[in-house]
Amino acid sequence: MKISVIMGIYNCEKTLKESIDSLLNQSYKSFEIILCDDGSKDTTLQIAKDYVKKYPQKIRLIQNETNNGLAYSLNRCIDISKGEYIARMDADDVSYKNRLEKQISYLESHPECALVGSQVFLFNDNGIWGVRKAKSDPLKKDFLFGSQFVHPTIIIKKTILNQIGNYTVSKATLRAEDYDLFMRVYAAGFRGHNLQDVLLNYREDNATFKRRAYNYRLDEAKVRYNGFKKMKLMPLGLLYVLKPLIVGLIPQAVLTLLRHQGLEKNSVDKKTHPTI
Known part of the structure; x- marks a missing residue:
């Protein structure tokens, strides 16, 4: 197996x-x-x-x-x-037929790589409406801006998961278990790669922006602090630890406007991709 x-x-x-x-x-x-x-x-x-x-x-x-x-x-x-x-x-979510084949092929031909993800199309009940792009070869500093892998796209070596202690089960990581995991992978000296192929349709609603409760933003700040510290991104990382807390103070209407602008930027031609 x-x-x-x-x-x-x-x-x-x-x-x-x-x-x-x-x-x-x-x-x-x-x-x-x-x-x-x-x-x-x-x-x-x-x-x-x-x-x-x-x-x-x-x-x-x-x-x-x-x-x-x-x-x-x-x-x-x-x-x-x-x-x-x-x-x-x-x-x-929905995996494309060649997803596992492409990812395992990359991992086995690049033994230095710990995990591999991919690009994703965003979809809802009406079909594909956008794309989420991931950097091909993220560096430690890229995690200052957020998680660098789309969680349901990844394949990772089991030995590495076991080495870092698998997923962290805690209140702080309840909504950020993937972000925490990837930072610990990098802190342990490993690296990952995102294939430029779209290999998964990621379900996400484009109609409304759902504001996270402020306590979840506090938890994300804790995850960022711990992760940045482990990756030796301090003291610069302190500025980025505050990001989720600041976003939590922005009015709902402004967040919705910013989100819609981002959706327009990452929209997909429905003539090319009419359905999933």
């Missing part, structure tokens, strides 16, 4: 099937799928059980007795994984 694809699933009955089907349709075949249900209240768990019954050699399912968050669920998946590499996937 070369790859273990890990997914935390929670109340995702409307999108889970499409997500799993996109994995089962991969051109690359040497992988398993591990699902961890995090206390779903809808039919998510039953949908997952149906897939396990249909694909018992391909899909495994574990359950949390209570809702413990994504990082906790992913760590449970990692603990029982059989793959040499760990791939991420979210229950509301």
Whole structure:
């Protein structure tokens, strides 16, 4: 078994099937799928059980007795994984057919690379509406501006995950477990790469800007501080630690306007990509 694809699933009955089907349709075949249900209240768990019954050699399912968050669920998946590499996937996104094939090919031809991500198209129920671009070879200093990888696109060597202690389970990382993870990977001396191919459709609403509660911004500031300190980006990093706190003070109307300007800049020609 070369790859273990890990997914935390929670109340995702409307999108889970499409997500799993996109994995089962991969051109690359040497992988398993591990699902961890995090206390779903809808039919998510039953949908997952149906897939396990249909694909018992391909899909495994574990359950949390209570809702413990994504990082906790992913760590449970990692603990029982059989793959040499760990791939991420979210229950509301769609992987392209050649995703795993392209990523594993890059990793095996670039042994110095710890993890690989990709570009993504942004989509909602109406189809593709934008693109999120990721720098091909991020450096430590790039993390001052935010996470440099789209979490559900990554594949990472399992040995490196284990070496840095897998995902951090804490209140501070509840909404930033990926940002924290990638900074710890870089702090340990490893590097990653983003393929320039679009290999995943990332679900995101383009209609409204959802303001994070200020306590989550405080948590992100803590994650930034700890990460920048580990990567030896201080004292310059202190300026960027304040970013989420400052953004949290900007009026809702201004944030929405800035977001819409960004969406227009990253819009996709619907004639070229009419649907997902």
